[in-house]
Amino acid sequence: MSNFKQAPHKLLVIPGPIEVHDSVLLANATPGTSHVSPAFVPVFGDCIRMLRKVLYAEKTGQPFLIAGSGTMGWDAAGANLIEAGDNAIVVDHGYFGAAFADCLETYGAKVTKITAPVGGIVSDEDLVAALKSQKVKLITITHVDTSTGVLAPAAHYSKLIKEHSPDTLIALDAVCSVASEEIRFDDWGLDIVISATQKGLGVPPGLSVVMASARALETLQNRKTPVPSYYINWNRWLPIMRAYEEGSAKYFATPPVQLIYALQVALKAITEESPSLEERFALHKKVSNHVKDELAKLGCGFVPLSRDIAANGMSAVKYPEGVSAAILPKLAALDVVVAGGLHKDIASTYFRVGHMGVTVTDASRGDIQKVLDAVKTVVTETKSA
Amino acid sequence: MSNFKQAPHKLLVIPGPIEVHDSVLLANATPGTSHVSPAFVPVFGDCIRMLRKVLYAEKTGQPFLIAGSGTMGWDAAGANLIEAGDNAIVVDHGYFGAAFADCLETYGAKVTKITAPVGGIVSDEDLVAALKSQKVKLITITHVDTSTGVLAPAAHYSKLIKEHSPDTLIALDAVCSVASEEIRFDDWGLDIVISATQKGLGVPPGLSVVMASARALETLQNRKTPVPSYYINWNRWLPIMRAYEEGSAKYFATPPVQLIYALQVALKAITEESPSLEERFALHKKVSNHVKDELAKLGCGFVPLSRDIAANGMSAVKYPEGVSAAILPKLAALDVVVAGGLHKDIASTYFRVGHMGVTVTDASRGDIQKVLDAVKTVVTETKSA
Numbered sequence A, B: 001m002s003n004f005k006q007a008p009h010k011l012l013v014i015p016g017p018i019e020v021h022d023s024v025l026l027a028n029a030t031p032g033t034s035h036v037s038p039a040f041v042p043v044f045g046d047c048i049r050m051l052r053k054v055l056y057a058e059k060t061g062q063p064f065l066i067a068g069s070g071t072m073g074w075d076a077a078g079a080n081l082i083e084a085g086d087n088a089i090v091v092d093h094g095y096f097g098a099a100f101a102d103c104l105e106t107y108g109a110k111v112t113k114i115t116a117p118v119g120g121i122v123s124d125e126d127l128v129a130a131l132k133s134q135k136v137k138l139i140t141i142t143h144v145d146t147s148t149g150v151l152a153p154a155a156h157y158s159k160l161i162k163e164h165s166p167d168t169l170i171a172l173d174a175v176c177s178v179a180s181e182e183i184r185f186d187d188w189g190l191d192i193v194i195s196a197t198q199k200g201l202g203v204p205p206g207l208s209v210v211m212a213s214a215r216a217l218e219t220l221q222n223r224k225t226p227v228p229s230y231y232i233n234w235n236r237w238l239p240i241m242r243a244y245e246e247g248s249a250k251y252f253a254t255p256p257v258q259l260i261y262a263l264q265v266a267l268k269a270i271t272e273e274s275p276s277l278e279e280r281f282a283l284h285k286k287v288s289n290h291v292k293d294e295l296a297k298l299g300c301g302f303v304p305l306s307r308d309i310a311a312n313g314m315s316a317v318k319y320p321e322g323v324s325a326a327i328l329p330k331l332a333a334l335d336v337v338v339a340g341g342l343h344k345d346i347a348s349t350y351f352r353v354g355h356m357g358v359t360v361t362d363a364s365r366g367d368i369q370k371v372l373d374a375v376k377t378v379v380t381e382t383k384s385a
Helices: A022-027 A041-054 A070-081 A095-106 A124-132 A154-164 A214-221 A234-246 A257-272 A277-297 A327-333 A367-384 B022-027 B041-054 B070-081 B095-106 B124-132 B154-164 B214-221 B234-246 B257-272 B277-297 B327-333 B367-384
Strands: A062-067 A087-092 A110-115 A138-142 A169-173 A192-196 A207-212 A314-318 A350-354 B062-067 B087-092 B110-115 B138-142 B169-173 B192-196 B207-212 B314-318 B350-354
Touching: A022 A257, A041 A062, A041 A207, A041 A234, A041 A257, A062 A070, A062 A234, A062 A257, A070 A095, A070 A138, A070 A169, A070 A192, A070 A207, A070 A214, A087 A095, A087 A124, A095 A110, A095 A138, A095 A169, A110 A124, A124 A154, A138 A154, A154 A169, A169 A214, A207 A257, A214 A234, A257 A277, A277 A314, A277 A367, A327 A367, B022 B257, B041 B062, B041 B207, B041 B234, B041 B257, B062 B070, B062 B234, B062 B257, B070 B095, B070 B138, B070 B169, B070 B192, B070 B207, B070 B214, B087 B095, B087 B124, B095 B110, B095 B138, B095 B169, B110 B124, B124 B154, B138 B154, B154 B169, B169 B214, B207 B257, B214 B234, B257 B277, B277 B314, B277 B367, B327 B367
Parallel strands: A087 A110, A087 A138, A138 A169, A169 A192, B087 B110, B087 B138, B138 B169, B169 B192
Antiparallel strands: A062 A207, A192 A207, A314 A350, B062 B207, B192 B207, B314 B350
């Protein structure tokens, strides 16, 4: 079945889910397999090991791979690390930052939300002031807020946080940045990285991907109150993850076997094949700049206020004058699926294009040119109509 | 790609995950598709509608299809329906009943666990006495406890509960019974049915399947305290499920798109193709009796104390004298994967065989004969060694 070819379909270039390689889709069609079988155990173990590589988390990173979504990763961070009354800061660069605040409040956190202007980032001054005004248990940063296409300067923020509030746990929402933006878990001193499979990793959705530091797990162990959730309690999952990594099966809840087979194929390509991880990030940046430059030539603007805070795995693109969301169905008719605006204040003024994974790393597909051609066609038609 | 054939593999006859039909696996390899696309919306809607049919829940049933596992369905029931101090009863027929009690206690329930002798069921007297001794918010029944192969008399228990404690919400853990045992949600007056995709539904794991009654949703609305979880808060999911059913997309967290395509194919086969739903249940019973009769001829016993409380989708089989778990790798070497014992008190004395889904409904596969032949071979070899 190695000659499996997926069905013809519209090109999926939203900021996730993204296009999936044939080999990954075929792995997602692995025949029924026991979650405790000798065949499956090393597959799960491989995924755990390779995830550490992708995040440069080989010193202290403990992966958690659990059936669920990216959002469930927030929930896990909140439920496992927050106790009622804990102070938390949410660096808010759009829809996803704000929602993460709701999540932490569910677990009794007193959340200070530092909200950047739309398309901008939180200033160093505002961040430091918030850190200094209180003892902060946890700070969350959305690495790429998919609603604005803003890329947070995560390394820089982490350094500031270490300097001004070294005990604060740092959680990076990397749902839309893993494998498309560089994340150095150990070097930056991150405590939690939250992601999912359907974006830069290039796997179908349905698997929550979390990396936790030794310090995060110590915080969990030192809780005064029990973890207020059952399914996402890391105390239940830690022995499972360790067992599979060590080569034996252990049961708490059934893992999504086929998705883990699919993730293994995707992670092998990312960690062992060309481009290398470093080249992958450089390539995403190069392609992103090309996409943005070409769209600018068509009169498009961008939601991020400057290029240096714009994501490399997606673009939040302002419609040129005279053009509206009416172009989205026209793009779909040309077999190019982009996403509409999501940030409530500006939703009707922009659209979103994903450029991640195989769309970026496999130039022979011609995905990028197809997107640019389609946008050019519909924008030109609209303007001349 | 309609001629897709899955890779050759060992026959998977554990009590879930089970064998998956080629057409379902192919749907699980659907190309990357937007979770809010016009292509996907009706697929999700179809699944919601067809699930009601499978559970005879067309009067008041509200399905929730959320990325996760069967265990996450327990968590959803606990988090959404229990408030600290609520009384709950767990009808405990094995490992899964006992674990459900842990789950409810996480949310502050005062749990009375009525534990049946291993292989037996809770008596009417014990059930009624527990119901009468307190005001009970929620009672949970594991329909088929996979650890013992015991089938709870769910209709009978429901009737008793309605008679003696009509306000008590009834939750049926149907992870290992949906689509292999009859469940009449409306007629029996169930409030919650919890399942997953990888057992009788014949889909890969990774999707939590829950049905909630109007009464359960009222209980949720009348809570005095907020739902103490973020991701599995039904208040967040209800508008999503309703939107997809009505034909529009709405976002809270990304659904597992490919698994929902796969579920659609599986549910269509169950609700629209031969055998009919009624015939499907009868067929599972017939095949179950055949398997049990044939295994008995080899000297096997059974964990359930009598045939009328034995599941029809699986068998918990006691090793014949002189035979032990050492036969499991020998069966695997014959390409037949069964499961070992799970109940801690008797784990080494029995094994478990699943007979669900295509293994039962498609006789042309020859799965059942293959299992029986393999067991006969290894038991005979072992006894004569």
